[in-house]
Amino acid sequence: EDQVTQSPEALRLQEGESSSLNCSYTVSGLRGLFWYRQDPGKGPEFLFTLYSAGEEKEKERLKATLTKKESFLHITAPKPEDSATYLCAVQAKSGGSNYKLTFGKGTLLTVNP
Amino acid sequence: DTGVSQNPRHKITKRGQNVTFRCDPISEHNRLYWYRQTLGQGPEFLTYFQNEAQLEKSRLLSDRFSAERPKGSFSTLEIQRTEQGDSAMYLCASSPWDRQEQYFGPGTRLTVT
Numbered sequence: 200e201d202q203v204t205q206s207p208e209a210l211r212l213q214e215g216e217s218s219s220l221n222c223s224y225t226v227s228g229l230r231g232l233f234w235y236r237q238d239p240g241k242g243p244e245f246l247f248t249l250y251s252a253g254e255e256k257e258k259e260r261l262k263a264t265l266t267k268k269e270s271f272l273h274i275t276a277p278k279p280e281d282s283a284t285y286l287c288a289v290q291a292k293s294g295g296s297n298y299k300l301t302f303g304k305g306t307l308l309t310v311n312p
Numbered sequence: 313d314t315g316v317s318q319n320p321r322h323k324i325t326k327r328g329q330n331v332t333f334r335c336d337p338i339s340e341h342n343r344l345y346w347y348r349q350t351l352g353q354g355p356e357f358l359t360y361f362q363n364e365a366q367l368e369k370s371r372l373l374s375d376r377f378s379a380e381r382p383k384g385s386f387s388t389l390e391i392q393r394t395e396q397g398d399s400a401m402y403l404c405a406s407s408p409w410d411r412q413e414q415y416f417g418p419g420t421r422l423t424v425t
Contacts, residue, residue, distance in 0.1 A: 231412045242403050242416035286354050290412055297368045298343060298412060302354030
């Protein structure tokens, strides 16, 4: 069964203090790994897709990286508006034509001014 | 793109009543997913449509739950004889045939009293 574990569960940073979120996964053949941002009471907002080990994607202050067992979301010089829950999800090749996502529980990031 | 829309946004119902939610995916997205999310957890897969065909249902989806996607456009999720354990955020997502990332709607928050 596919599994995703995110750490830490919660992270509190000062504005400008860079850090990383971790996503460890086990999957029977990775089709893709996804990062989402979720604000309270809203649906997840798509950030990145990573397909193979060594791949990196960047968007503003966020950078996602992928290895064969884990992914990191690096946040450089965060601002208060980056405060949100960040979700990691995997999509397995073994799903055939089902492209369902298996999510972790998320990391709640709080950035203080 | 106008994004994925869901209605209603909030639903309060009494135990034992039936409820129906609607999802309008991004136009021309042929894949549509339903997920359920409870507090402190990531979204959990419920069911998947490719065009009008329902291709997979999770074990989480008891026989009180039914989903349809007539004509491959909007989808409905019905819960019969609601129970307090059905209280959750119900999320709909869609994706195009040639990309893996899923775009989520704002969700319908169900409260069963």
